[in-house]
Amino acid sequence: MSKLECNVCHHHCKLSENQTGLCNARSNINGKIAAVNYGEITCLALDPIEKKPLRHFYPGSMILSVGSFGCNLKCAFCQNYEISMAKKNDIKTQHVEPEKLVQIALDFETRKNIGIAYTYNEPLIGYEYVRDCAVLAQKNKLKNVVVTNGCVNEEILKELLPYIDAFNIDLKGFSEKFYKNIGGDFETVKKFIKTAHTRSHIEITTLIIPGENDSEQEIINLSEFIASLDNEIPLHISRFFPCHKMKDKNPTDVKKVYELAKTAGEKLKYVYEGNC
Structure with missing residues (x-):
């Protein structure tokens, strides 16, 4: 049988029957590309909205955070690598249909829950589950939040945009070289940020890794890009701790x-230091 191309992200994996893509979450099944992680939940928690992090979206509220497995990047500094790098049979999951997830979110409304955050791994490689849950959540007057690396093709984002109220987007660095090293695509994430900003609340997070993306010039370029869209988009400058393949x-x-946050603050109105 001929190979099928997955069009969710920049990798455009060409998959034979029963072959799984680089993300470990999308496969060629019976002649159709499908998300094998659909409804397969690895993490479920009620979190403060600020933990996403979102500082300007319903501050003081809680949100039901849900994650699956798989990711289309291979960051050596990943903090959730146990699930983001996992394959279907590598990790224990619980199947939760969209109707059940939305009901759980509704049950937590008495604890200040405002909706559902799709997070922990890269949620948009399984965008169908995000879409199906978000449609139901919206009908039940719940908010939908996506925490993403933004390396997803524009057609997928546009399908989701009517249902997503807020994004936190990881802008992991600001150079082609950095994105190449992690298996990402610099232009894809910039386009994602521009498009998401047209319809939803967005905030940006950049993890500062010593010797990798911590030059003053890179932060100047990054903050200028964000400011070119809107200088009131919040930027979270986050501190790196050793993990995964960067434990040394x-x-x-x-x-x-704090120095880089101050530099970014010359262009942006809202810059927050994280993990300090």
């Missing part, structure tokens, strides 16, 4: 985080 690297110096 030192944590980011706290002083460095």
